[in-house]
Structures are given as structure tokens and as C-alpha cells.
Amino acid sequence: MTTPEEATPLKIAVHGAGGRMGQSVLRLAVAAGIQVVGAIVSRGSAHHGRDAGEVAAAGHLGVEMSDDLSAGLLGADVVVDFSRADAVPRLLQLAARANVAVVSGTTGLDEATDRLLDEAARHVPILWAPNTSLGVHVLSQLAADAARLLGPDFDVEIVETHHRAKVDAPSGTAVRLAQAVRVAREGLRPVHGRQGLVGPRDPEEMGILAIRGGDVIGDHTVHLLGPGERLELTHRATNRDLFARGALRAAGALRGRSPGRYTMSDVI
Ligand SMILES: NC(=O)C1=CN([C@@H]2O[C@H](COP(=O)(O)OP(=O)(O)OC[C@H]3O[C@@H](n4cnc5c(N)ncnc54)[C@H](OP(=O)(O)O)[C@@H]3O)[C@@H](O)[C@H]2O)C=CC1
Ligand SMILES: O=C(O)C1=N[C@H](C(=O)O)C[C@H](O)C1
Secondary structure, three states: OOOHHHHOOOEEEEEOOOOHHHHHHHHHHHHOOOEEEEEEOOOOOOOOOOEHHHHOOOOOOOOEEEOOHHHHHOOOOEEEEOOOHHHHHHHHHHHHHHOOEEEEOOOOOOHHHHHHHHHHOOOOEEEEOOOOOHHHHHHHHHHHHHHHHHOOOOEEEEEEEEOOOOOOOOOHHHHHHHHHHHHHOOOOEEEOOOOOOOOOOOOOEEEEEEEEOOOOOEEEEEEEEEOOEEEEEEEEEOOOHHHHHHHHHHHHHHOOOOOEEEOHHHHO
């Protein structure tokens, strides 16, 4: 049976609307019949005042991109955020005040912002995920299973590769994969890069290494290196729409939910 909520189109605002991910979210939302009610850009953005659909190559939408966050959230069920880490605290504060659920994929958040996610979740549904693809969701389970099954004789190293414009390192996904592995192999200690006379590898360390260059959308490999054999579990994103699709699916799933923190496991 369809609930009245499911019968009305989902209304979203997009935060970071002028960016690579923001434009992908806008385009896919339009294609899926989701109503875009706000498209929020940074203060002073060259996109301010432009039609969101035209910027995102989705046809004229009649929604002006705006740097007015409060106005951009008006009437939205959910705000989908792919912006910058330093823009997230204000978004959380205003979304909670406006009773708008939040799906955020922005990475590089500090601990204080993580606490703000918890605080906002007391008022509205919040889903923050460093990777909204189905494949990475599965990869993190496979990596944890592999680390547990192979045991302490296998060293774990995580390597991620991203485009030259990415501003944070290591990727949020790599950090999340490391957390998943650490649930299976308690005591592993993340090490970010190595240089100089570092000595033999400490069995408790888990290297997390970031490669940057070109237009790579996002690759993650969990290496499990043991005596005489090794496993490499890799996810490669070949376009950004896959992340946007996952975020929109999450947005649909959050509508009507109780306040609280949600994860991709709750919506996949
Ligand atoms: N969870 C996931 O699956 C994925 C997460 N990401 C993450 O999403 C984020 C965005 O990635 P991407 O789209 O490639 O980056 P972009 O730099 O292309 O886009 C970010 C956008 O955010 C805008 N922005 C910055 N500050 C504000 C603000 N205060 N209010 C509104 N908009 C603002 C920027 O505008 P301006 O340029 O004018 O400053 C820019 O257009 C990153 O943290 C990335 O790691 C990316 C892909 C997938
Ligand atoms: O900045 C990106 O592009 C991406 N960032 C995310 C991350 O930091 O994990 C996810 C994806 O790999 C693309």
C-alpha cells in the first residue's frame, strides 16, 4: 500500500549544488521526478542567480542557485549535501532548525562536526556516509570478513586514488574501510604514509595511502598481504552518478523517519 507521503514527490534541496557531485544530484533528481526546491551554492559563487537545471545540464528548472542557505532549505523534506567540510556545521544547524532531514556525503569532517551530526540528529534524521555507492558498502563488509578470516598473519594496507582536485586526504571512504577492518582486527593502528628509516613494519600498523592525480573519480583497494599470498579487494567508481543515485535513494528513505543517525545499511 502506498502511504500519502510516498504518493507526493520527494522535495529536496541540494547543498553544494554547483559542484561536481551537486550537479550530478540535480541531474539525477530531475530525471527521477524528484522535486528540487533549493540549490545552495557558496557565498560569492559564480553560479549564484543561475538556473540550477541549466547549470547541471538538466534543462530549465525554474530554481535559482542561491547562497541563501535558510531560503534554500524552505519547503524541502531533505537536503542532500556534497560541499566542503567547513560548510557542514552551519548546514546542520539550519537544517535542524528548519526541520529538514540531511543526507551528507561531504568528507574530511573533524570530530567537532561529527558531534554536531549527533546534535542535529536529536531533531531531524541525519545520514552521513563517506561513500553512497552500493559497491563500497559491500566492499567494507568483504574487507572486514577477509581480515577476520585471514587473521593476524596478514598485513592490511588501504590505498585510495582520486582526481587532482580533491581537497581532503585520506578519503572518507578509506577511513571508513579502515574502521571496518579494525572491528574485525582490533588493535590495528592507522599509519598515514611512510618515509625515511621507518624500520620493519609493525604487525599492528595499517597503512592508509592516498594517490592524487588526473580525473580519477575514486578507487579504493584493501590489500591483505600474507606469507606466500595476497588478496586485493578493489572498488572503482567509473562515474559520479553512482554516488548521487545512492544519496537520492537515502534521501527518499529518510523522509518521514524519526530523528536520529542513519547509515547506508539502513537505506540500501
Ligand atoms: N559520499 C560520497 O559518496 C561522495 C562524497 N564526495 C565528497 O563530496 C564533497 C564534494 O565533492 P565534489 O562535488 O567533488 O567537490 P566540488 O568542489 O566539485 O563541489 C563542492 C561544492 O561545494 C560548494 N561549497 C563550498 N562551500 C559551500 C557553502 N558554504 N555552501 C554551499 N556550497 C558550498 C563549492 O562551491 P565553490 O566552488 O563556489 O566554493 C563547490 O561547488 C567532497 O567532500 C567529497 O569528498 C564526493 C563524491 C562521492
Ligand atoms: O572527493 C571525491 O571525489 C570522493 N570522495 C569520497 C571520499 O572521500 O571517500 C568518495 C569518493 O571516493 C569520491
